[in-house]
Structure formats: structure tokens, C-alpha cells
Amino acid sequence: MILKAIVFQGNSTIINKNYPDPEAGTGEVVVEMKAAGICGSDLQILTIPTPPPFVAGHEGAGIVHEVGKGVLDFRVGDRVAIYHHHGCGKCTLCKMGRNMQCAERRGLHWHQNGCDSDYFLTKAKFCMKLPDELTFQDGAIIGCAGGTAYSVVKKMALSGCTSFVLFGAGPVGLSILMVARVYGVRPIVVDMFEDRLEFSRRFGANELINGSKIDTLKAVMELTNGKGAERIMVAAGSHQAQATAVQCLAANGRIGFVGMGAQKNSIDMNHFIRQEATAVGSYVFSRTDYPEMVEFLLKYDIHYSDMVTRTFKLEEAEEAYRLFAEGAAGKFMFVWDN
Ligand SMILES: [Zn+2]
Numbered sequence: 001m002i003l004k005a006i007v008f009q010g011n012s013t014i015i016n017k018n019y020p021d022p023e024a025g026t027g028e029v030v031v032e033m034k035a036a037g038i039c040g041s042d043l044q045i046l047t048i049p050t051p052p053p054f055v056a057g058h059e060g061a062g063i064v065h066e067v068g069k070g071v072l073d074f075r076v077g078d079r080v081a082i083y084h085h086h087g088c089g090k091c092t093l094c095k096m097g098r099n100m101q102c103a104e105r106r107g108l109h110w111h112q113n114g115c116d117s118d119y120f121l122t123k124a125k126f127c128m129k130l131p132d133e134l135t136f137q138d139g140a141i142i143g144c145a146g147g148t149a150y151s152v153v154k155k156m157a158l159s160g161c162t163s164f165v166l167f168g169a170g171p172v173g174l175s176i177l178m179v180a181r182v183y184g185v186r187p188i189v190v191d192m193f194e195d196r197l198e199f200s201r202r203f204g205a206n207e208l209i210n211g212s213k214i215d216t217l218k219a220v221m222e223l224t225n226g227k228g229a230e231r232i233m234v235a236a237g238s239h240q241a242q243a244t245a246v247q248c249l250a251a252n253g254r255i256g257f258v259g260m261g262a263q264k265n266s267i268d269m270n271h272f273i274r275q276e277a278t279a280v281g282s283y284v285f286s287r288t289d290y291p292e293m294v295e296f297l298l299k300y301d302i303h304y305s306d307m308v309t310r311t312f313k314l315e316e317a318e319e320a321y322r323l324f325a326e327g328a329a330g331k332f333m334f335v336w337d338n
């Protein structure tokens with residue numbers, strides 16, 4: 001059998017390519033894909049002249065189709081979400097399940113085939129069982145944006161904070177809103193696109209600031225009685241957004257950065273130091289966070305897939321990425337038959 005996959009060809013060209021069906025070796029499983037998300041980081045790879053020669057995609061969920069030798073934790077038919085950071089597999093961080101922090105930054109699409117394909121081969125240890133209450137689309141989002149959001153919110157000490165600003169209303173930002181809502185925050189959301197701002201209301205945005213039209217710092221100060229925000233999360237990778245976010249901090253504030261840009265940036269550290277603020281770096285999520293995250297999502301009835309605004313077939317990849325790159329609201333998803 002032949003499987004279909006998405007491959008980036010450089011300078012924003014995308015093709016559908018056929019591959020022979022993968023076979024599960026020792027410790028491996030083949031996953032029949034059911035949902036695969038389009039991520040902001042895909043767009044960064046899409047535009048470079050020579051992208052990695054692998055199948056695209058790193059956010060996926062599906063059904064275990066074949067199990068290799070020595071795989072004890074999974075059976076054919078299990079529903080799974082996919083963990084995309086592999087690392088070296090040997091160092092302490094990898095052994096702790098913190099593969100995303102391994103010095104060897106290995107993972108889907110960069111060093112092996114990604115999951116935007118009918119079938120996907122991976123080591124079984126990078127599969128995470130998906131409970132029946134969560135959809136495949138929920139699972140795909142958990143594997144990247146959703147897991148990132150959960151992980152950073154946990155570090156933000158939101159309880160009791162009276163002012164909370166989110167920069168960036170893309171999929172990570174929306175996931176942050178869904179999780180942060182549980183803590184009763186009244187989010188001020190900043191973005192450059194009106195559609196994305198309006199869409200964020202559905203996930204609890206209380207005040208909207210369009211940074212392309214008004215002075216964000218001034219607006220945040222007005223909304224916080226001149227104090228600045230106690231908690232700020234930056235799910236935007238632009239220098240401008242990150243620098244403005246720091247300026248918006250209140251005394252003893254706490255800021256979490258999750259949006260990574262393509263270029264290095266400069267931040268007003270003097271302001272940061274004077275505010276005695278706490279910075280939280282947070283990068284994707286640890287495999288060991290997964291069970292408690294699932295428990296949290298089930299307990300508070302959070303479905304990340306509520307933000308999916310369009311679904312596509314793999315054959316429609318070109319259109320999907322083009323529309324997503326234009327700053328569309330919500331999350332886009334490749335789906336098979338679910
Ligand atoms: Zn992603």
C-alpha cells in the first residue's frame with residue numbers, strides 16, 4: 001500500500017508525496033492518522049529555501065495500526081496523541097521525559113518524518129494514550145499548542161491575580177485562555193488581527209487590544225489603573241510584542257514567554273529588573289506532564305478542538321497553509337475520516 005504525505009519543498013512550495021507503508025520495528029508503532037494540526041512553527045519551516053527533506057507535521061493523533069516487537073504499552077486500536085520532541089533519548093533530561101530540553105534538538109519534521117501523512121511510524125514511547133472523552137483533534141492540539149499552554153499556565157501562579165494580559169491570540173494563546181479561565185482570570189488580549197481578537201472572546205477574552213491600531217502599552221495601563229499587569233503571557237514571537245509585554249508589567253509581576261520568533265530580539269531589561277519581575281521560560285511540555293494535563297482537561301471539560309475553525313484533507317495542504325499564514329482565526333487541522 002502507498003501512503004500520502006505532505007512535504008515542504010522550500011520557499012513556500014508544498015507537494016503531496018507518496019511513500020511505501022511503514023512497518024513497525026522493535027519498540028515502534030505505526031499510527032493511522034486521524035488529525036494533524038497546522039502550527040505557527042510550520043510556517044517558519046515552510047518559507048526557508050531548503051527545508052528538511054522529511055514529511056511535515058508534528059501535531060498529530062490517531063489509532064495504533066501496527067505494533068512492533070517489545071511494545072508492551074500499546075495495542076492495535078489504541079487511540080493516541082503524538083509527542084514530537086525526541087532528543088537523544090539517553091541524557092538525564094530525556095530520561096526524565098523532558099526530551100524537549102535535550103541539547104540534541106531532534107524531533108518530527110527536522111530529523112525524521114513528521115505526522116502529516118496517512119500512516120506515521122514512531123517509537124512507542126512517544127505515543128500518549130488518548131482517553132475516549134478527548135477527540136483526535138484535541139489530541140493533536142495537546143501534542144503542541146495545548147501542551148505548551150498547560151505547561152506555562154502551571155508556572156504562572158494565576159490564583160488571585162487581578163490583571164492578566166495575553167499577547168497573541170493564535171492557537172497557543174487560545175489554549176492559554178482555555179486553561180487560564182479555570183483560575184478565574186479576566187484576560188486582556190492583544191493581537192494584530194481583528195478576526196483573531198474577536199474569536200478569542202469565545203475563550204474568555206474580556207478586553208481586546210488591537211496592537212496594529214492603538215498604543216498597546218497605553219491601553220494596558222488604562223485598563224489596569226496605571227499599574228500594569230500582574231501576569232502577562234506572551235504567545236507571540238515578534239520582538240515588538242515581547243518588548244511591549246515587558247513594558248506592561250506591574251511591580252512584582254510575572255511574565256511567561258512561549259512564542260518564539262525567527263530572529264533574536266532585545267528586551268528592555270532595565271524595566272524588567274526595576275519591576276523585580278519573574279520571568280518564566282516555557283518550552284512545549286514534558287511527557288511526564290501528560291497524565292495530569294489530561295486529568296485537568298477532563299475535570300474542567302476543556303476541549304482544545306473548540307478553536308478549530310477549518311479542516312482540510314492532505315491534498316488541500318497548499319490552500320490550508322496559505323490561509324493560515326494570512327493570520328486566520330483559530331486552529332486549522334488536517335483530518336482523515338473523523
Ligand atoms: Zn506545533
Ligand SMILES: [Zn+2]
Pocket residue numbers: 087088089090091092093094099102103104
Ligand atoms: Zn537527551
